[in-house]
Every structure is written in structure tokens, then in C-alpha cells.
Amino acid sequence: MSQAKKKEKKIKCVVWDLDHTLWNGVLLEDRNVQLREGLLEIIKELDNRGILQSIASKNEHNTTMAKLEEFGIAEYFLYPHINWNSKSSSIKNIVTSLNIGMDTIAFVDDQPFEREEVSFELPDVFCWDAADVHAMLDLPEMTPTFITEDSKKRRHMYMSDIERQKVEEEFTGPQEEFLASLEMVLKISKVGSDDLQRAEELTVRTNQLNTTGYTYSYEELDALRQSDQHKLMIVELQDKYGEYGKIGLVLIECGEQDWKIKLLLMSCRVMSRGVGSILMNHILQLAHQHNVRLLAEFVKTDRNRMMYVSYKFAGFKEVEENGDHVLFEADLSRVQPFPDYVKVHVLD
Amino acid sequence: MEINAKIRKFLSRFFKKHEIADTDDIFALGFVNSLFAMQLVMFLEKEFGIAVETKDLDFNNFRTIESMIQFVENKQSA
Numbered sequence: 001m002s003q004a005k006k007k008e009k010k011i012k013c014v015v016w017d018l019d020h021t022l023w024n025g026v027l028l029e030d031r032n033v034q035l036r037e038g039l040l041e042i043i044k045e046l047d048n049r050g051i052l053q054s055i056a057s058k059n060e061h062n063t064t065m066a067k068l069e070e071f072g073i074a075e076y077f078l079y080p081h082i083n084w085n086s087k088s089s090s091i092k093n094i095v096t097s098l099n100i101g102m103d104t105i106a107f108v109d110d111q112p113f114e115r116e117e118v119s120f121e122l123p124d125v126f127c128w129d130a131a132d133v134h135a136m137l138d139l140p141e142m143t144p145t146f147i148t149e150d151s152k153k154r155r156h157m158y159m160s161d162i163e164r165q166k167v168e169e170e171f172t173g174p175q176e177e178f179l180a181s182l183e184m185v186l187k188i189s190k191v192g193s194d195d196l197q198r199a200e201e202l203t204v205r206t207n208q209l210n211t212t213g214y215t216y217s218y219e220e221l222d223a224l225r226q227s228d229q230h231k232l233m234i235v236e237l238q239d240k241y242g243e244y245g246k247i248g249l250v251l252i253e254c255g256e257q258d259w260k261i262k263l264l265l266m267s268c269r270v271m272s273r274g275v276g277s278i279l280m281n282h283i284l285q286l287a288h289q290h291n292v293r294l295l296a297e298f299v300k301t302d303r304n305r306m307m308y309v310s311y312k313f314a315g316f317k318e319v320e321e322n323g324d325h326v327l328f329e330a331d332l333s334r335v336q337p338f339p340d341y342v343k344v345h346v347l348d
Numbered sequence: 349m350e351i352n353a354k355i356r357k358f359l360s361r362f363f364k365k366h367e368i369a370d371t372d373d374i375f376a377l378g379f380v381n382s383l384f385a386m387q388l389v390m391f392l393e394k395e396f397g398i399a400v401e402t403k404d405l406d407f408n409n410f411r412t413i414e415s416m417i418q419f420v421e422n423k424q425s426a
Contacts, residue, residue, distance in 0.1 A: 175362045175384075272383040306386045312405040313375070313385045336375060 010204065011126060011141045012100050014046055015091055016077070017109035018057040018064065021130035027059060027067060035071060038134055043076050045137055049144055050151025052098065052158060055080035056090035056107065078158050087114050088121035098158070099268045101207060101303075106141070108133060145204065146197040146218075150245040160242040161269060179274065180341040182239040186275065188282055189347040191225040191232040195246065199234060202249045202265060209276060210265040211307045212299045216251075229254055231286075235279060237270055248275055250283065259287050261296035264307070274339055276307070280314040282346065284335045294330040295319070351396070351417050358391050359413070370414045375407060392416065398423040 019026045023033040046053055054077050057064060061082045068074040079097045081090035087109070095102055103124040109115050110130035119127050128136060136142055144151060164182070171178045191199050196218050203215040216224065225232040235248030247267040253260045261283060266276055287294035296316060298308060301324070308326075314336070316328035338344045352370070359368060362384055368374065388410060389400050398420060409419040 174360065174364045176364045306383070308402070309385045309389060309405055313407045313410070315407055317406075 009103060009126075009141055010144060011051060011106045012104035012205070013052040013054060013078075013094070013098060014106045014108060014142075015054045015056050015094060017087070017107075017111070017114065017130065018055060018059060018082075020110040021108055021133070023067075027064060031067075033067070035073075036133070040071075040073065042133065042137060043073060046142070047076055047155055048152060049142070049147055050154040051142065051144075052155060053077050054094045054098075055082060056087045056094070056109075057082045058084055058087075075159075076155070078155065078162070086117060086121070088118050091118060091122060091125060099271070106136075108136070144201070146201055148198045148201055150198050151201070153243070153245060157243065157245055157269070164239075164241050175272075176341060179339075182241070182273075182341075184237060184239045184273065184342040185345065186278060186342050187236040187345045187347065188233055188279070189236070191221065191234045191249075193222070193225075195234050196221050196225070198246045199232070199249055202246070202267070203263070206265040206267060207301070208268045208303050209271065209307055210263075210304055211261070211311070212263050212297050213301060213304070214263050214299075216263075224251060235266070235275065237273065237275060244270055248279060250279060252283065254292075256292075258293045258295055259283075259290070261294070264296070271306075274342065276310050277314060277336070278338055278342065278344060280310065281336045281338060282344070284314070284330055284332060287330065288332045288335055294332060296328040296330070298326040298328060300324040300326065351420055352413060354395055355413055355416055358388070358395075368413065370417075371412050373411050374413075375411055392420060396420045396424060 016022050019033075021036075022039055023035050025033040027033050043053065057080075059082050064082045065074060065080070068077070068080075079094050081093060083090065087107070091105060091107060095105060101124075102122055105124075106126040106128055107115065107118050108128045108130050109118075115127040115129070118125055126141060150157075168178055171181070199221050200216065200218050207213070221232065224230045231250070231252040231254060233250045234246050235250070236246050237244040244267070247270050249263065249265050250261065251263040253262055264276075264279065266279070284294065296311060298311065300308065311328050315331040315334050317331065318326050319329045320327035356368070359374070363374070389405070392398065393400050404419070404423075408415060410416055
């Protein structure tokens with residue numbers, strides 16, 4: 001099994017400049033600017049590939065948003081930053097709002113000064129000259145391995161997240177009540193053949209909430225889902241605002257006496273939803289029923305401390321440590337019930 | 349504010365059960381998710397000026413208000 005296959009850098013969000021980049025000319029000088037040729041197609045294609053888009057533009061906010069509405073493209077941009085601040089500070093805010101890695105951002109601008117400012121402040125951002133915009137779609141960084149149902153819906157899912165966040169910010173009660181108000185339904189099922197592309201995509205895209213970072217190819221996952229010695233499960237979440245899509249994946253190697261969790265990951269969009277703990281509890285219950293010892297592999301990175309804490313707080317203890325590699329063992333005497341703020345369906 | 353009151357104030361943002369006793373197991377209340385766990389660790393680090401190391405991440409240290417107080421005191425006097 002080729003587990004430690006190197007992850008390819010894939011862009012998750014393109015941040016656009018506007019004047020001389022998205023449209024010809026400068027909006028504040030010419031109210032009748034026109035979109036550059038082919039730009040609309042590029043925006044639509046990126047959206048179709050599941051690549052998010054935002055804006056970092058030095059402009060007057062209301063006039064600019066009105067123009068984007070007029071072109072009928074405002075909805076394509078999440079968290080547009082139209083202000084007079086530096087582009088790097090706008091990009092930092094966008095990255096925080098979307099909760100994705102800085103190294104998954106591409107920034108397109110016609111001005112060398114702006115690209116250099118961003119490169120200097122944020123060296124992980126991939127900067128691209130607006131003059132070469134037509135070559136952008138052919139870059140491997142802009143080409144996801146697969147385009148899944150989840151990638152096509154990605155922007156809409158982020159838009160429902162924005163709505164949820166607004167409600168969450170305005171909610172004054174404890175977080176537990178807020179979670180209950182979402183009416184979440186979590187579905188845990190075996191990975192089917194239809195899920196394979198999404199499963200591979202999850203292993204490649206997920207960094208923060210990922211216990212090992214192992215990636216598996218489509219073919220490997222297909223073999224694993226049919227293997228008697230493995231359990232491969234995919235997790236789906238929805239709430240009253242809509243679908244989050246398929247957001248979690250677990251791979252367990254099932255031996256006679258020992259089960260070992262090789263991979264447990266979740267999209268960072270569900271970070272505060274309690275999904276990781278529910279999933280760990282589900283595995284603990286399963287292991288308890290099958291009367292096996294439950295182990296879990298862990299590979300420490302600079303980003304996944306949260307998953308380490310989750311394992312520890314779910315009662316796992318280190319039994320082996322070798323540099324960044326840790327082997328945990330679960331304490332099966334103490335299995336948490338599922339929290340009552342979410343309905344859990346386990347489909348076997 | 350004493351340690352107890354500070355921890356209570358922090359926990360009240362998460363739990364709807366208003367009165368958590370010093371010995372209540374917060375893990376048994378069914379609301380421990382990754383984000384909460386991380387926020388709790390970071391809250392204790394920042395509020396009480398301690399460093400929570402990997403070996404400290406034993407849930408027994410965080411299970412009850414009482415155990416958290418003891419953990420913080422041990423760390424501060426170390």
C-alpha cells in the first residue's frame with residue numbers, strides 16, 4: 001500500500017483583483033467597464049471544478065459590489081474584500097473566514113507591485129499575472145483529480161456556512177443549544193463505489209482534521225472497501241440549512257484481536273460540530289461489540305494537533321512513540337454515548 | 349477571580365446545564381468535540397500562563413472542574 005504518497009498542491013480558492021484583471025479599465029474612472037474576454041467562462045469553470053473564488057480589490061465597496069451584481073457574477077465570490085487595505089491583509093482575512101490553508105490560495109492581479117506585496121507577506125500564496133489568465137485553467141494546480149458531486153456543490157455549501165455563522169454569532173445561549181438548533185443528521189455508511197472519488201478527494205484535501213495524512217488512490221480505496229480485513233466508512237452531514245456533503249472518512253484495519261484506525265479525517269467545515277467525537281465513539285462501540293483491542297495510528301504534523309487532543313480526550317493513550325509517529329490504544333471501558341443534539345444513522 | 353470561577357465562566361459558554369458541580373464529569377455530559385477540546389486547552393494555557401504538553405493531555409486532567417484546578421495548580425507550582 002502506498003500510503004505516504006506525496007500530496008500535490010491543489011488550489012482551493014482563487015482570489016481576484018478587479019481593475020485590469022477581471023474587467024478592462026478602472027471602475028472609479030469608468031463606470032462602464034467591461035469584463036475581459038473569456039473571464040466569465042473561467043469563473044464558471046473554476047466554480048464547476050469546486051474551486052472557490054473571492055476578491056481582493058482596492059476599490060469603493062458599494063459601487064464595486066453593484067457592478068458585480070450588474071454582471072450577474074456577485075454570487076460566485078465568497079467573502080469579497082473590497083477596501084483600501086493591503087491585498088495581503090485581505091487575503092489573510094479570506095483564508096481565516098474560509099478556514100483553509102494559505103498554500104491553497106491563488107492570487108490573480110495585473111500589477112507586479114501587488115503580487116510582490118502578497119508574495120513577500122504570504123510566501124505560500126500562488127501568485128499569477130492577470131495577463132496570463134487564459135492559461136490558468138490548464139495548470140495542474142487548478143485541475144482537481146476528480147470533480148465530484150461535492151465539488152460542484154462546494155460554493156453553495158460554503159454559502160450555507162456563512163448563513164450558519166451569522167446565526168451562530170447572533171446566538172446568545174450556550175454552544176450546545178446552538179448545535180441543537182441546527183437539527184443535524186449524521187449518516188455513517190460503508191464506502192460504496194459511488195463514493196470512491198469523494199473518498200480520494202477527502203484524503204488529498206484534508207490537512208487539519210486528519211490523523212495520519214495517508215492518501216490512497218481510487219484503486220486502493222476500491223480494494224479496501226471490498227476487503228474483509230478492512231472497514232472503510234464515509235460520513236455525511238446535513239442540517240436545517242442544507243447539506244454539508246460527505247465530510248468524513250475512516251479506515252480501520254481489522255485483525256483477529258486488534259483493530260487499527262489507519263485514517264480518520266474530517267473536513268474543517270465541520271470542526272465545531274462534534275463529528276469527530278461521534279465518529280470516534282462509533283468506532284469505540286464497534287470495537288467493544290467485537291471484543292477487540294482498538295489501536296489508532298497517528299502522524300503528527302504542524303496542523304493536526306486538534307486531532308491529537310481529540311484522541312486523547314476520547315480516552316486513547318500512547319502505547320508507542322517514534323518521532324512524529326504515535327500508536328494509540330483506546331480505553332474501551334469508557335464509551336461516550338452519542339450527544340443528543342444530533343441524530344446519528346449508521347447504515348451497515 | 350479564582351481559578352474555579354474562571355473555569356466555570358469558560359464552561360458556561362458551552363454547556364446548557366447551568367450549574368456544573370466541581371466533580372461533574374464534563375465528558376459524560378456528552379458534549380466534547382474537537383473544537384471544544386482545543387479551546388479548553390488553549391483557554392487554560394492562556395488564562396493561567398501554563399504550557400499544556402502532549403503528556404498532559406490526559407482526559408483525567410480535564411474531566412471535572414476539580415481536576416482542572418488541580419492540574420493548573422500543579423503546573424503553576426512546577
